[in-house]
Amino acid sequence: MPTVEFKGKTFNVDEDGFIDDFNGWSREWVDYVKESEGISELTEEHWKVIDILQDYYKKNGIAPMVRILSKVTGFKLKYIYELFPSGPGKGACKMAGLPKPTGCV
């Protein structure tokens, strides 16, 4: 599994660039990934989405459904795509350190 070093931190990532362990997440990870996800500057709204994803994952063991993410953040799906151009799964979940989405994706 390849490793990434950034600002003194080391992350193990898979071939799609998801980190291997939620517990290995740190704020540097978000800084590192943002460019490859087409985000130049992280705003409070980005962090709101990331925080909510992490809280939901810690509490429930799964990523929230898109409708739940929209309802809790107050961001419509269109706006979530404006924040995270790759979308809530590939973009926001990857930055939040959640496991890679599975199923017929």
Place this chain on the structure above:
Amino acid sequence: MPYDPSKPLQDRITDIGPKNYEEFLPPVIKKNFGKWDYHEILEPGVLVHVAEGGDKVFTVRVGGARLMSISHIREIMEIADKHCGGFLRFTTRNNIEFMVDDQSKVEPLKKDLLSRKQPGGGFKFPIGGTGAGITNIVHTQGWLHCHTPATDASGVVKAVMDDLFDEFTSMRMPAHVRISLACCLNMCGAVHCSDIAILGYHRKPPMIDAEVIDKVCEIPLAIAACPTAAIKPAKIKKPDGTEAQAVAVNNDRCMFCGNCYTMCPAMPLADAEGDGIVIMVGGKVSNRISAPKFSKVVVAFLPNNVPRWPETTDCIRKIVEVYAGDARKYERLGEWAERIGWEKFFEKTGLEFTHHLIDDFRDPAYYTWRQTSQFKFTG
């Protein structure tokens, strides 16, 4: 404006959808759109449609392997340029159709198509797939590209179509016979509603990768993926001695569907000896005479015998031959089996009836058992 990775959203074009199909209609089709009077099948693989004004369009249908290189597509284009004014189409069963507007153009097109062979000797463009024959096999990805298959797709399809090639180029069946393949019971495609269906099947429960399951899986999803509730949350000891959140599989309740592996990469279940093929028959999607039907399991297991799957090709050949010899004109395989009774289907085809074929999935299983004294003695 080349793509600039530092500004991914600059000059980004999106939500434009597919091209309008009208851009690609041959002139004779565009002119007579919605004005067709009748059609005939002139011979296997060749159709003529006659428009109200008398215009005709002749269609030559040829088999396609579905999985194609760009050089093969270029060859298809070269044929279309040479004979059809640069127009062609693909069918919903992944055959290729070349259309010409005059009967005199049909023979040269056919001659050209049949003259083209693969280096190994196979036809590049076999003509057929019309009427009451056996047309192309709708199939999936198999070992070529998917991560959940229990069998291969392209390989099995090639073996079966080689065996049934004469039925592709002729029309001697009572009605058309649709064969489909799916490499796992996700059933991508048409296996659940085909006259004959080939389905990849596992026979062993998943293994649990204790080292990574708590990291790569959303465990509640793996639990909810199970149709028989064989999976429950559990703590396990990891190889390094720490305890981790994971799942436990009740192997007695597992029927090897593989849904949990779809949701959770740490629960693989593919197995060289365990995996194989299930054969289903009797499905249809049309409403002609009888309502659409689901296909039913008639062979519980055939081995993955690469590269030619002889057990599978033999079994399908046997079913096709008995159906072709016994069914009435226009009768689809499922209609024939229901008319003669499934016990007679098993007697005539010589397939073994095993306990695997008796439905045991939830309340609806009951309705598949026989609540009547009407049956025929067999054997």
